Amino acid sequence: MQVATPSQPGHLFSFSVLCGDRLGRLILHLHTDSGLLTPRSRSWVTFLTSEPGLQLTLNSLAQCSGLSSLYIQHIATDAMLAVVADTCPRLTLLDISFSSLVTDIGLVHLCGPLMGAGPGSSRAPAGCKYLRELYFNPQNSEKENQIMPQVIACLLRHLHMLQVSL
DSSP: OTTOOTTSTTHHHHHHHHSSTTOOEEEOOOOOOGGGOOHHHHHHHHHHTSHHHHHHHHHHHTTOTTOSEEEOTTTOBHHHHHHHHHHOTTOOEEEOTTOTBOOHHHHHHHHOSOTTOOTTOOOOOOOOTTOOEEEOOGGGSOGGGOOOHHHHHHHHHHOTTOOOOO
16 A cells, blocks of 8 residues: 555555455654655545545545554544544554544543443444554644543553553
8 A cells, every 4th residue: 555646546445455454554744844745645535635535544444353453643533532542442453643633532532441431422433452552652643632641540440451661
């Protein structure tokens, strides 16, 4: 898929077909260094950050039940993490670095069902109980979207395999 161009026929179909239960690793990385962006890379950045691109990514992730590694740097959202938490039970590595649209609720989805959610709550995602590595940088978010320490504690309490590196 490295040579795909979203404007050419068949590439979006190929992307959606490749995203299935046999896919073990998916990397959707956006380069931020404009000097490295080729016209093809620029077209993917534009597409993946557009509404149709985000919708294709959500729909494709919903088919990836066999994922063990997922890299969605710069483009991860709370909605993507909800889909991942409900679809990817075998996920062991998740990289959502530089994704400013991830908030507390997106990370909490990874924990799965929590006690005391209360009546009227929507069904909680299954969670990523085998998650060992989570890469994100909460300090990259705007001040009003900073990740609360309670959410980090929740991740550590409910994701027993999560390893902490200092």
